[in-house]
Structure formats: structure tokens, C-alpha cells
Amino acid sequence: ITAQGKTNQFGRLEYAGCxxxxNVLECPQSALAIYLFERFQCANEPFPSFARREDWYRIYLLKHQDLGREVPVTYRxxxxxxxxxxxxxxxxxxxxxxxxxxxGARRAEDNGASEAQIRRAGRWSVEKMQGCYLTGLPRESMRAMAGFxxxxxxxxxxxxxxxxxKSLQQQIFPGVDDILLQVETGKLERDLAAQGFLRLLQYLRVVLIQDAVVLRQSQPHMRFLAHPVFSSAEFGAFANxxxxxxETPEKPISVAIVEALPELTNFLDTVQTNQIAQSQLAEHTNDRVEQLAALTQxxxxxxxxxxxAVAQKQVRVIVTVQHQSLPSSPPPTSGALVSSPPSSHAPISWISSSSAPPASAFTSSSNSTANPASPAIPSALLRL
Structure with a gap:
């Protein structure tokens, strides 16, 4: 992570990686692992304390040769x-x-990296989109630089x-596992930078052991190989x-296809991407159909x-009967079959669930002073 590069015009963190x-002789990760191993285990430089940030934040990765590790290397x-x-x-x-x-730019170009990827790797003519929004690493250029x-x-x-x-790994940067555990559990000051650096050492010790097997064959005079770790029986067993x-590296079929037929690989990747998209679309459609079926049910x-409920429900019938007196009505004729008895103007009502009112369903009340002999005409209102 860099924050003060001369091409950084936007005041943000920038990332670099490898x-x-x-070729192990060109590997920057191998060089970093050897450098740190020589500092802490060959030159016996005290391993940093991670109890507090101020105990190790002033230590430089590239230190001054004569003035100590809290002074950075100079340009001279x-x-x-x-x-x-x-x-x-x-x-x-x-x-x-x-x-x-x-x-590095010419090497990346020779190995097939595009100009845009080389510009991103070297931060040449960084556009606003790349400077403000793209935080990913230029992987194409990184693969080309690594020789792949x-x-x-x-x-x-x-x-x-x-x-x-695991036992062989712990002989490189010993104590890193315990310190990392103490930082993670809070026994030492919790610090993301400390955790990141300690995990880096865990990774680099694997790199160092693997690369030491190759370097011991081609460069046996290297100083770090004289350390007792690389002459132990356990390291010899790992080398065997x-x-x-x-000697006979067997490449996976996928890697062989990529190297031999890159265009076919791109076509297969495109087909696979389309199949995944179609599968996701089909799953989404099936989910929608299932949801609609559930709602319909x-x-x-x-x-x-x-x-x-409507079919089983009883019908409620309310009948209201009112009697109205006529002011001057002739006497009943002989042809009258029914003569209404004197009653008041109060209604007579009945409620039933059947289709015809029973005789006992009528209730009446009399509050009128009308002439009992006056005939009346019944008027019925039926409400359902």
C-alpha cells in the first residue's frame, strides 16, 4: 500500500502487488522472505515487540545499513x-x-500484457477513473511479469x-504463531497492521522453505542456506x-489448455459464464412461478x-306491517272477507329464517286513539 507516490494526484491509498x-532467482517474494530471514535469524536482529503500536511502528522494512532499523535507507x-x-x-x-x-514495462510487454495493464501497473497517465475508483491490482500485468x-x-x-x-514451518520466524494469537485475543494490543504483518511472515516462511530447496541446488553458496534449519533432517526429508x-512437473489439464489454446480457453470461459447466467435466470423464473402458484392457491x-360460508348462512327476513286509518271510509260491504281490527299506527314486525312468517311471530302494541270501527288497509314492507 502506497500513499505518497509521485503519481498519486488524488490523495488516496494505492495498491501494488506481485x-x-x-524463475525463483527473479522472484520478489522469495527475495523478501530471504531478506527478513537474514535480519531476524541470521543477523540476530531482535524480533519486534507487538505489545503496543509504538513498539514497532518506527521500524523500517528497508533500514539504514549503519544507523539502525529506525532510520530508512537513503537514496545514496x-x-x-x-x-x-x-x-x-x-x-x-x-x-x-x-x-x-x-x-519491468518492457518485460510485461514481451510476455503479452496490454498497454492499459502496463500503464496501471506503472501508474503512467493514471486517469481519474483508475485513480479514484479502481482499487484492484493489474493481474494481467502481474501474471506477465511473473512469467506466466x-x-x-x-x-x-x-x-x-x-x-x-507445520513443525518445519515453525523453525522459520519462531514465535510468530503465539504472538499472532495474543494479538487476535487481545492479550497484546489489537492492531490490524500487526495481524497483517504476522500473517505475512507465516506465508513467507512457506515460500522460503519451498524456494530454498531449489536454490540449494542452483545457488548453494547463498548465505542464508548455511543456517542450521536447511541442514536438518526434517528439511532434507521435505526436499526429497x-x-x-x-523433476517431472505435471501441469493440470486446465493450465495446459490455457497455454496451448488461449482462444479456446476464452471461448469456454464465455460459454461457462453464459450457462451460469441462464441457470440463474431459470432459477429466478422457477421461484416466481412457485410464488404465483402459492398466491393462486x-x-x-x-x-x-x-x-x-354464504351457502350455509341462514337468510334473515324482517317484515314490518303498518295500519293506516282512512278519514272517511264507507261501511264495509257484504263482499268483504276480512275486516281489520282496530289498531294503532305502531308497526307490527316479525323476524324469521323461514320463507313465511309464523302466526306466533307477530307482536303488536296499541297507542292510538283511532275509531275501532274504522276500517284499515294493511300495508306490508318486506326487507331481506
């Missing part, structure tokens, strides 16, 4: 060391500290297929276990219950 290289020291390296390799160049920047195919799925490292035992993978059950 893969393990196919970097320049002098690069001159020594170039002289030892008989390389003539006007570039010294800036040599690898241009060389730029297409996804083409990374295969034979020396990384065999994992050393790893030997078949180095619920509506049918509810409607059936309502219809059944």
Missing part, C-alpha cells in the same frame, strides 16, 4: 548498491535506481505444490518429497371458504 515468479545507499549489482553483472546502463521501472500466461487460470508453480510440515514435483382457498 505473484511468485516462475540505494544508488551505490545498484551500481555494485550492475558492475557484478557487467551491465552498462545510464540508469541506476530507475533501471527496473523501464525494464496473461489469461486467468494459467498460473502453475511446481515448487508450490508441496507444503512443508518435493523432488518429483520439480391461497386465493382459491379463501374464495372457497367464503362461498361455503
Amino acid at each position: 505473484l511468485r515468479y516462475k 545507499m540505494q544508488y551505490d548498491n545498484m551500481c555494485k549489482v550492475l558492475d557484478a553483472l557487467h551491465i552498462q546502463s545510464s540508469k541506476k535506481t530507475h533501471l527496473n521501472r523501464g525494464g 500466461s496473461i489469461h486467468p487460470g494459467g498460473f502453475f508453480l511446481p515448487r508450490g505444490t508441496t507444503t512443508p510440515s 518429497e518435493m523432488k518429483p514435483a520439480l 391461497q386465493a382459491y382457498v379463501s374464495l372457497s371458504g367464503q362461498i361455503q
